Amino acid sequence: NAGVTQTPKFQVLKTGQSMTLQCAQDMNHEYMSWYRQDPGMGLRLIHYSVGAGITDQGEVPNGYNVSRSTTEDFPLRLLSAAPSQTSVYFCASSYSPHRGRGTQYFGPGTRLLVL
């Protein structure tokens, strides 16, 4: 198994540009989520999905959209990039964490710099 994969590894954007961060998993996990990691703020949940076709907001959803058309993929879209979105983004997946099958597996991350 490849586990959780993320592309790209690194991206530079200009303010106002849009882009999509890709995330895929091959473990047939129903639960997927996106976090951002910032110095001094730790990891914060952006959006999550409990299955194909179902998404919901996390702690810091503003400026981001997600969709879940398949079990495997969970892309994160930045609509109009802002310097405040400079961060490292991690995707994670697991079997349903609130049903006790909760080991969450993280991808390698995407480093985003918004100028």
Added chain:
Amino acid sequence: KQEVTQIPAALSVPEGENLVLNCSFTDSAIYNLQWFRQDPGKGLTSLLLIQSSQREQTSGRLNASLDKSSGRSTLYIAASQPGDSATYLCAVTGSGNTGKLIFGQGTTLQVKP
């Protein structure tokens, strides 16, 4: 609101020493607690998951304990090695429906040869 605290923030030990990392949380209503390792510039690697009904889990030289009533977990690393140098994060899954992990700020461990 659930808060997770890790002490100490940084730790430096000589190779071969046994060590304990501490994690505390304010709300005992959790599904589970997970310990992760993060190397500089890398993603998070899951080390151990303890379900709320369990007291401890072991994997190789690692042993994690959970005392839900007191809101504490410890990660014990036996016979530390330079390759153990990394940041260790603990995270709890709260009792809500989001599956959200609430992380501590981490303990950065340096094991000196």
